[in-house]
Amino acid sequence: MMARGTRKLLMMVILLEFTTDIWMLPAPGGVFMDSMDMRHVLRWTQPKSSCNTVVVYAVQYQGEFEFLVKNGSWINAPECQKIPLTMCDLTFELGSDSDYSLRVRAQCGSELSAWTTFPFNRNNMTPPVPEIKVMTAGDVLLVSVRKFPLTSITRVMMWKGDEEQQAKAHLMPADQEVLQVAALQEGAVYCVKAQVFLNSGMQSGYTDSHCVSITGPGAPAWKEPTTVTLTVIIMLGLLIGLFWSIVHCRPGSCQKYFQKEPLPLSLKGNFDLQININHQREEYCEETPCLLSSVRGEKT
Incomplete structure (x- = not known):
């Protein structure tokens, strides 16, 4: 009786796992790490499914610290949660030479796939040729x-x-x-x-x-920048001194430095012309009779 109950329970578990595998969203495949110029990008292929919406993905990673100290906990990659892309840049997350475990899963609506796990250690990657x-x-x-x-x-x-x-x-x-x-x-x-x-x-x-x-011995490496620095300091000091002198110069002291030279005689104009109208009229009347006076005399 006991054996029959155990068999039935075992069959139910197997059937449940079988139906779950049928209806579960397939896990991402073809997972690999694309490392170039010390940049690490995790890539995968989209699972074949009849999803009516966009398939999104989530990526997690686990280092030796998470595995040994935090009881095998996983950390979500901040920039790779519910993303529609089939890639995740993990360069900053994989910042040490320890062993890492990476995993990615797909999501269609409320349906989730299983995790696909990928081991990684950046020391196992061949570094690029330097520039x-x-x-x-x-x-x-x-x-x-x-x-x-x-x-x-x-x-x-x-x-x-x-x-x-x-x-x-x-x-x-x-x-x-x-x-x-x-x-x-x-x-x-x-x-x-x-x-x-x-x-x-x-x-x-x-x-x-x-x-x-090799062209030959040259000036020390410090000489050129030092010369430029000293030149800038000297020019700045001269400009500050000149500005201070102009602002604080007293009128009496400045006159001997800023004297106004008189114009030469050749550039001066003679504007002292005086015209005496009354005097000219009198001279004119002496030479010729004044018509106006004669007319007035006749009327009187």
């Missing part, structure tokens, strides 16, 4: 490398002329922006190439060789 720039300043060779995460180191190989077999290695941590190699031979040609490697031992390929000619 470098090579310049010279006098007898100094400067090599700048694009920044990488703090777990990476750039190895710069340097040699003179065609002596690549005798190349010397220079190591640059990720927080060092420029490598300087001084006291090089004037007129000689130096070549460099670089690669990136991680603490795990994974390394990129080498860059192409970059060769430059």
Whole structure:
């Protein structure tokens, strides 16, 4: 009797799981990590389903801390909750060299799929070939490398002329922006190439060789910016002094510096013309009889 009850219970559980698998939304497939230039993007394919609405996705991740200390808890990727895209940028979430577990599931309306899990460790990813720039300043060779995460180191190989077999290695941590190699031979040609490697031992390929000619000893690196700074300070001081002198200059003191020169005689005009109308009239009347006076005399 007991065995029959157990069988029936087992059959019901199997049937329930079978029907659940039939009606449940299929889980996303083809999950993989697309890592390029130390950027990590999780991608997947859309499940085949007859969903009447847009299928959205949710992504979670779990690091060693969540697995060991927080009893296997999962963290929601902030930018990847209910998104219609089949990709999720997890570059900032996967910020350490520990092992991670990633998972993604689909949702159609109120129907959810199962989680698809994907393991990841960024140290297992091959770092990209670095980008470098090579310049010279006098007898100094400067090599700048694009920044990488703090777990990476750039190895710069340097040699003179065609002596690549005798190349010397220079190591640059990720927080060092420029490598300087001084006291090089004037007129000689130096070549460099670089690669990136991680603490795990994974390394990129080498860059192409970059060769430059050394022009000769030049001014120290500090001299040019120091000269520019001193020039700016001196000019600013002169302008401030001139402005202060103009504002605080007394009238008596300033007159000897700002004297008004008189105009030359050749530029002066003679405007002292005086016309005496009455005097001219009297002279005119003396020479010719005044008609007006004679007319008045006749009337009287």
